[in-house]
Amino acid sequence: MLPDLTQYLWIAWLVLALVFVIIELVTLEFTFLMLAAGTLIGGLGVNLLGGPWWLQVAAAAVISALLLFTIRPLLLWALHRSSALHPTNVDALPGLGARVMVPFVEGAGSVRLDNGETWTARLVGVDPGLVVGSRVIVTAVRGATVEVAPESAPAEGSPA
Structure with missing residues (x-):
């Protein structure tokens, strides 16, 4: 008998978040960092609270979108605000x-x-x-x- 794969979904959320963080380290644009945070907060969070898989996916997508369109622009603004060119x-x-x-x-x-x-x-x-x-x-x-x-x-x- 095959085990119920949804009981191991938390591993998939951690691996996906790790992949997003690794991609973020290469791109440095805060996009994949927001996706990783949405994956951890939404997907893994709902999983740990016992929510069904479809609610986990929906929560991860919604939180990732909110972070992408609210927090990411603020982070980029703060980063570029202090990056005046200093001749060296x-x-x-x-x-x-x-x-x-x-x-x-x-x-x-x-x-x-x-x-x-x-x-x-x-x-x-x-x-x-x-x-x-x-x-x-x-x-x-x-x-x-x-x-x-x-x-x-x-x-x-x-x-x-």
């Missing part, structure tokens, strides 16, 4: 100050950026007679070389 690495260099380490000869020299890195530099425009220790501003990064321009002189009467 080479993208953060333009606008950074620097000091001349090696005087510019024919537009080429060396600077130490305010973040502590030393870079080969190209001077943009005419050399205003920059000496070692002069302040410059990074205007662009071209490969392993930064383009720099002299820092604007402070206005008269303002502290240096």
Whole structure:
């Protein structure tokens, strides 16, 4: 005699929830996470309360749909709200100050950026007679070389 398969339906709900969680780990869109929660709350929950299989399926579907259309948009909004782009690495260099380490000869020299890195530099425009220790501003990064321009002189009467 075959056992009644509905008494083992709780295993199917756990396996389905586990599959949804694994898929969610790959997609990272909160869709399958909501389906897994609906499966656990609706399907497994009604199963543990002794509900028939059709009520388990209906509860899992309804709760999954509610979560998909209510909680998921709020989670996505919260996630994207705090994801403003912050420039890093080479993208953060333009606008950074620097000091001349090696005087510019024919537009080429060396600077130490305010973040502590030393870079080969190209001077943009005419050399205003920059000496070692002069302040410059990074205007662009071209490969392993930064383009720099002299820092604007402070206005008269303002502290240096």
